[in-house]
Amino acid sequence: MKFRIRYADRVVGLFVLVALLALAAGIILLGANQRWFSRDFHFTTRLDSAAGASPGTPIYLKGFQVGKVERLSLNEGNEVDADFVIFDKYYPKVRENSVLELVTSPIGLGTQLLFDPGKSDAVLKEGSFIPTADSPEGRGLIEQGLVDIPPKDDTITRLLADVSPLLENLNKTVITVDRTLTEVNRAVAGRSDTPLANILGEASKTMTKVDGIAGSIGVIADNLRATTTAIRDPTGLIPRLLDAKGSLKTLLDDKGALYSDISSSLAELQASLKNVQEMTTSLNAQMPSIAVTLDEGRTAIKQAQDVLEGLKNNPLLRGGIPKKTEQESTYQSMREGQF
Amino acid sequence: MLDRLGRSARRGAGEFLYSLGFFLSVVKESVLLVRRRQVGFRVLVMQILFTGVEALRISAVVAIAIGAAINLIGSSLLAEFGQSRLMYTMLIIVITRELGPLLTAFIVIARSGTAIATELGGMVVAHEMEAYVSVGVNPISYLAAPRFLGVVISMLVLDVYFNLFGLLGSFAVVQLIKPIAFEEYFRNLAAVLRPGDLGMGLLKALVFGVIVSVVSLYRGFSVERSSTEVPVAGIRAVGSSFMLVILADVVLTTIQYVG
Numbered sequence: 175m176k177f178r179i180r181y182a183d184r185v186v187g188l189f190v191l192v193a194l195l196a197l198a199a200g201i202i203l204l205g206a207n208q209r210w211f212s213r214d215f216h217f218t219t220r221l222d223s224a225a226g227a228s229p230g231t232p233i234y235l236k237g238f239q240v241g242k243v244e245r246l247s248l249n250e251g252n253e254v255d256a257d258f259v260i261f262d263k264y265y266p267k268v269r270e271n272s273v274l275e276l277v278t279s280p281i282g283l284g285t286q287l288l289f290d291p292g293k294s295d296a297v298l299k300e301g302s303f304i305p306t307a308d309s310p311e312g313r314g315l316i317e318q319g320l321v322d323i324p325p326k327d328d329t330i331t332r333l334l335a336d337v338s339p340l341l342e343n344l345n346k347t348v349i350t351v352d353r354t355l356t357e358v359n360r361a362v363a364g365r366s367d368t369p370l371a372n373i374l375g376e377a378s379k380t381m382t383k384v385d386g387i388a389g390s391i392g393v394i395a396d397n398l399r400a401t402t403t404a405i406r407d408p409t410g411l412i413p414r415l416l417d418a419k420g421s422l423k424t425l426l427d428d429k430g431a432l433y434s435d436i437s438s439s440l441a442e443l444q445a446s447l448k449n450v451q452e453m454t455t456s457l458n459a460q461m462p463s464i465a466v467t468l469d470e471g472r473t474a475i476k477q478a479q480d481v482l483e484g485l486k487n488n489p490l491l492r493g494g495i496p497k498k499t500e501q502e503s504t505y506q507s508m509r510e511g512q513f
Numbered sequence: 514m515l516d517r518l519g520r521s522a523r524r525g526a527g528e529f530l531y532s533l534g535f536f537l538s539v540v541k542e543s544v545l546l547v548r549r550r551q552v553g554f555r556v557l558v559m560q561i562l563f564t565g566v567e568a569l570r571i572s573a574v575v576a577i578a579i580g581a582a583i584n585l586i587g588s589s590l591l592a593e594f595g596q597s598r599l600m601y602t603m604l605i606i607v608i609t610r611e612l613g614p615l616l617t618a619f620i621v622i623a624r625s626g627t628a629i630a631t632e633l634g635g636m637v638v639a640h641e642m643e644a645y646v647s648v649g650v651n652p653i654s655y656l657a658a659p660r661f662l663g664v665v666i667s668m669l670v671l672d673v674y675f676n677l678f679g680l681l682g683s684f685a686v687v688q689l690i691k692p693i694a695f696e697e698y699f700r701n702l703a704a705v706l707r708p709g710d711l712g713m714g715l716l717k718a719l720v721f722g723v724i725v726s727v728v729s730l731y732r733g734f735s736v737e738r739s740s741t742e743v744p745v746a747g748i749r750a751v752g753s754s755f756m757l758v759i760l761a762d763v764v765l766t767t768i769q770y771v772g
Binding site for chain 2: 178179182183185186189190192193194196197200201203204206207208
């Protein structure tokens with residue numbers, strides 16, 4: 175008979191027993207972890223708001239969890255009554271004048287409930303009321319120096335500590351930027367002789383020139399705009415000229431008639447010019463004769479002038495020229511006379 | 514068509530009521546078996562031996578393999594994201610709450626579900642049931658109840674072992690590849706373990722055990738006269754058990770997370 179069959183009862187017993195022992199160990203471990211076998215000491219407090227706190231919220235002292243919130247309820251005065259427990263290991267820390275702090279991270283990293291032990295030697299009785307740090311009673315205890323408030327070495331505080339140097343660096347940067355801007359402002363105002371001021375002066379002159387150019391560009395742009403508008407106008411000159419049936423099209427697409435006309439006109443013009451050129455050449459050739467003729471004409475006029483002068487001064491001929499009488503016109507109607 | 518539909522519905526309702534009656538009868542006889550400490554107790558021990566003890570080896574191998582895989586993933590991959598502690602949560606979810614009971618149920622179905630169905634089917638074909646009845650022995654009391662209890666107990670015990678091997682055995686394997694301090698491992702594991710995780714794992718093991726045993730017994734007793742029905746009964750036992758176990762797992766998981 176096989177061993178297992180022969181000792182089936184023992185094998186099965188061992189099989190089940192080991193499992194039961196493992197299960198029991200697991201349950202004990204679980205219980206120890208869940209504090210099933212530990213005693214908790216109950217206390218009460220009063221919060222302004224339950225925001226950030228809930229049943230099960232841990233209570234810390236210097237980073238150690240010393241307790242947890244058990245129950246929250248809204249009382250008649252619209253304040254939040256909180257019941258919480260302190261673990262037996264930390265119960266001796268719960269002395270008179272202790273306070274609770276509900277610390278909310280300013281940068282949204284959650285809320286922590288901190289326990290600040292009192293400086294008294296007397297341990298508080300279970301069920302006692304422990305005020306919060308922001309209550310009048312708690313503030314009074316803190317102002318009197320009766321509470322041992324440890325430095326906030328939590329994550330939020332450490333983060334804030336890391337943020338401080340960053341802010342300092344930022345402040346220095348802002349000062350540097352401010353100085354630079356002041357220098358730039360002085361240079362812009364012309365109250366500085368630094369290279370930057372010179373550059374800015376040149377830049378200012380350039381900008382003035384650019385302004386002038388910009389005016390011209392403005393005019394060009396206006397013209398361009400007017401042209402664009404004219405192009406856009408379906409009844410405008412340019413569309414009519416450029417239209418498939420427009421004048422330009424007609425002029426350019428007349429089977430060479432326009433070109434022929436222009437060509438013939440140019441030929442005629444050329445012929446006329448040739449004639450003019452010939453005439454000019456001929457005239458140039460006659461120029462000496464004309465000059466002699468003109469010279470002789472002038473001499474003749476001078477001699478005629480002398481003759482007339484002599485005649486005038488001749489006593490024989492003085493008064494020889496009869497006075498001319500003006501003859502009235504006989505073409506006059508009889509009816510227009512004086513009857 | 515309506516006639517067929519009506520007949521089918523009536524047959525289905527009848528079968529459901531019959532199986533419900535069978536289940537209640539098995540439960541009743543199981544309670545009586547414990548109280549009376551009858552001869553069926555020996556059958557119970559043998560059933561635990563076959564279903565539990567003999568399945569321990571394969572269950573342990575599966576548990577250690579899965580646990581070691583999660584350990585390795587947790588200590589290497591999750592560490593890159595700064596979430597190494599999630600490894601312990603993953604271990605509890607996979608080993609204790611979800612895969613532990615399910616894989617144990619699959620192992621039991623594959624090994625014992627078929628065995629029970631074919632064994633009982635063979636006994637029916639061999640007229641052994643009639644012989645038991647003729648001498649005044651209730652087959653449910655003598656054959657079904659010990660097997661039912663044996664499978665349920667084995668499932669629960671195997672689930673505990675699966676947790677043990679999955680959570681601690683895998684630690685031993687990982688030590689060979691990537692050593693972690695035992696105290697640190699154990700403390701972190703205990704920190705994420707909740708009563709609900711342990712309770713849900715055991716509840717699933719109990720429900721799956723009941724499903725596998727009752728379905729296998731029902732399929733075994735369903736054999737009528739032909740020996741060809743015996744393997745069919747085994748196949749149906751496996752198929753029905755798988756389907757019902759998965760459905761039950763879905764229902765229980767939903768209740769746990771939604772409820």
